[in-house]
Amino acid sequence: MTNQWRLDTLDQTLVLLSLNNRLPCLIYWGRRLPDNENLNSLSTAVAKDWGDNLLDKVPELSVLPEQSANFPGQLGCKMRGLDGMILSSNFVFLKDEAKDNSLSLVFLDKAIEQTYTLTIISFEESNMYSLSAKIDSKKPIFMDWFSAPVILAPQNSNEMIDYGGQWGGEFRSQITPWVTGTHLRESRSGTTSHANFPGLLIPTIESSENSGSCYGFHYGWSGGHRMIAEQLPDGRRQVQFGNTENSDLISGNSFETAKLYISHSSNGISGVGKSFRSHVANSIIKAPKDNVRPVHYNCWEAIYFDHNIDQLKEIASLASEIGAERFVLDDGWFKGRDSANSSLGDWDVDKNKYPSGLQPLISHIHSLKMSFGLWFEPEMVSPNSNLYRQHPEWIMGHKDQTLGRDQLVLNIAIKDVEDYLFKKISALLTEYPIEYIKWDHNRVLPYPDASQTKSLYVLLKRIRLAYPKVEIESCSSGGGRIDYGILENTQRVWLSDSNDAIERLRIQHEAILWLPTSITGSHVGPKVCHTSGRELPLAFRAWVAAQRHMGFEMDPRALSPSDKALLKAVTNWWKENRQWMKDANILRLPCVDKSITAEIQINSSENHFVVFAGQNALSEFSSPVPLVLSGLDSMAMYNVSLYNKNHINSLGKSDGGLLQKTLKLSGQFLMNHGLQLPKAFPASMMVIEGDKAA
Structure with a gap:
């Protein structure tokens, strides 16, 4: 028996496929599909061919990869009975409950008397999904590893981005190439930790900061956690997130993952950031929406x-x-x-x-x-x-x-x-x-x-x-x-x-x-x-x-x-x-000159913006590189000025530009050529304001 399920947000689609009542596989996650997309045809289109002589079909990479499915990579669950014997699941479909913005799937393994429940919620406005999983066992067991629903990662990507750091130096982005094998990140400190923020970005090969496809993951758990990103010999990739527990001391009948938040963006890395920020502000933080933040x-x-x-x-x-x-x-x-x-x-x-x-x-x-x-x-x-x-x-x-x-x-x-x-x-x-x-x-x-x-x-x-x-x-x-x-x-x-x-x-x-x-x-x-x-x-x-x-x-x-x-x-x-x-809509602004760290904040009416351009070190160039803006109306004209002229210690010799004048420039110019910054000392912040011209 074949089952298919689809969940949409405003900008993306997620499709699951279950063959022969087995655990479902994520067969599509990306830009929103047409409403009339034929899921039967889609299921056929993603079927894998193979050419090795090891197995007679490609093992399923399901939301919980199982040994019983002959899966050759990292399993989604590792559990033992109280006698220490390894338990191998073989879950089959029991029931589903689908609503407009949520899906609950329940699978049963009669032999080991367990149920596996997968829950997915879609958040249309913030362009976000949350996924969680639960295993209920009739007999108490030890759980050595239990992943949140496993995500099939894109194969049109060369690298992934996660975060290291230390006390006083958090959020150090790290780029790791995809290669055959496992990339493991783990916090065993009992907290999220300075060195292992539970976030992951997978930009595709055509992606940049503000354009192209990018996939984002965040595991919403404040304790020890583990992330596994694995590329199999056949080229498929999986991403697992879960809790790190002291399982040798704790047995139980019920185990539940934290929520794994995922979002796809067609507007690059910054587009993923927009979705995550929106979701935190509107669906996670419990504070009045009109709350004025005090200094x-x-x-x-x-x-x-x-x-x-x-x-x-x-x-x-x-x-x-x-x-x-x-x-x-x-x-x-x-x-x-x-x-x-x-x-x-x-x-x-x-x-x-x-x-x-x-x-x-x-x-x-x-x-x-x-x-x-x-x-x-x-x-x-x-x-x-x-x-x-x-x-x-x-x-x-x-x-x-x-x-x-x-x-x-x-x-x-x-x-x-x-x-x-x-x-x-x-x-x-x-x-x-x-x-x-x-x-x-x-x-x-x-x-x-x-x-x-x-x-x-x-x-x-x-x-x-x-x-x-x-x-x-x-x-x-x-x-x-x-x-x-x-x-x-x-x-x-x-x-x-x-x-x-x-x-x-x-x-x-x-x-x-x-x-x-x-x-x-x-x-x-x-x-x-x-x-x-x-x-x-x-x-x-x-x-x-x-x-x-x-x-x-x-x-x-x-x-x-x-x-x-x-x-x-x-x-x-x-x-x-x-x-x-x-x-505000906030976009990071990459610059060839790495001595500049910049972002643009654009108001919700899209008629006003502020650019923060920080000079973090001495530039390798004798003349500043133009800072290319993003997120503006290409056909609109903007009055652009340097707000904090008196706060800039400039090395420059020019008597023109932002240090002296308000410039009237098109969004097209600002997003293609860019804005010429003054030559400034390190530890300078240039605050540039722009307003749509009447």
Whole structure:
């Protein structure tokens, strides 16, 4: 028996085929097919010929590649009985349930008494699919590996792009050629990790940044995960994503993958980014759509653990004067927390630092028309803490394990631990008018454990339900836990602990494919960066922050009057533009000159744009290369000007161009020849505005 299923979004189509009641194969995923496409003919057209003498037909590459189908590559599931014997599935079709935007397929293996359920949801407006899978077993089993529905990857591609990185240097894109064999990426740190962001791009051979076919994948899970991209000897390719679990210790009757988000774009890599950002903003983040994003001030790099209420009031007043609208009190406010090696877990306000509690500081902040936020690191505990002394049995791992930042991990899968944390956080949210939580996570887990991640989701949901107006930021030593799973329970991410604006420029440029600007925190750091030691101009630091959700994280008392005026001016520009920028179409702008990192943000009415062109290093050219724009109306005329002329230190000798004039140019010219930039020093940001001419 043959079964076929089709799911569409506005711009793409996904087709599944099941032969002889076996698990289905993904036979088409790409640009939307005509509504009258004949699926029987399509099924015939994709049938594989072969020429080896190994098997009498090409083994099926299904959504769960099985050994019983003689599949020669990486299997989609590896499981064992409690006796250690390997279980090999042979699932056959049981039933389906198809709706306008979703499909559920159930398959049964009577011999091992298991069912496999595949669920696909299509999101028309954001041009996205989510796929997940579940295995239910009548008998308890060990699950060594279970992939989300396996995707047949395109064969008209030479390479794939994924991400490495480290603390302070997240989102380092990596290009890997397709070759016969397996490309494996895995996080065993128990979090998404700085080094293994769970995203993958597969551009086809005709693809570029803003044109051609590109396929995007993201696994929405905040714990350990694995990605397998394999090319078989016959040329077919598969992509698997799934959880990394400590399965030797955990048996069960039900196993479910996280959601795998996929999207195809006919407009290159940036087109994939547009779909992912839209989906996060409209379907994952739980925040009012008309929410005005406040300018942040975070006190961490101004005071660290040296909390003095009078100094904090002074800092708050100066931050407000510059334009801050939210004040976040970072680490060091709770009892005994004078350094990084004590007191985590003891979530009581330090009466030595705050004799009357936090209210006097909060009242001052509110008098400045700023909201108040507070830092927590609930998942950790210091060995030097009352909590650890009372409950040493609450930690994950061995008591003599290596510490991370002088701390251990609380096992929040223990219900008493979850209840304790909810009680302590709830007490503070009830006593004080706290509108924002910076939720930090500063060490890796001693071993990957899915129950820790699931329990974190439960705890966050409890807090969100009890305090629905409190916004939560996900921070994990910066970008160590950024994924769509954590974003179902939070509303902002701290992209990196590095406030080095040159490094931030690169990180933001890569992360914009996956994260909306409105949830991506970016702060103006100190003159001398605390993570790199590099000294960078204030104008550059400010404009890099203005590309995303803007904030400050330095001591405003150290700013000169001219610095305050400059930062206030950039902040005011961001406030005037933040609402349209939140919904902007953002395209990265490749440049032959690699010293330029650039993007264009175009408003929803398509009559205004801003280009951020960052000079990240000295150019190899003596004269700037034109920056080719994208996404404009080719037949329209635009008035184009350099907004921040006074912030550019130019090496140039020309007395014309953007430094002096507003230019009237066609979209055709801007998207073919490009815009001639001024010759600028490194660490300069050119902010170019364009408006459609009447």
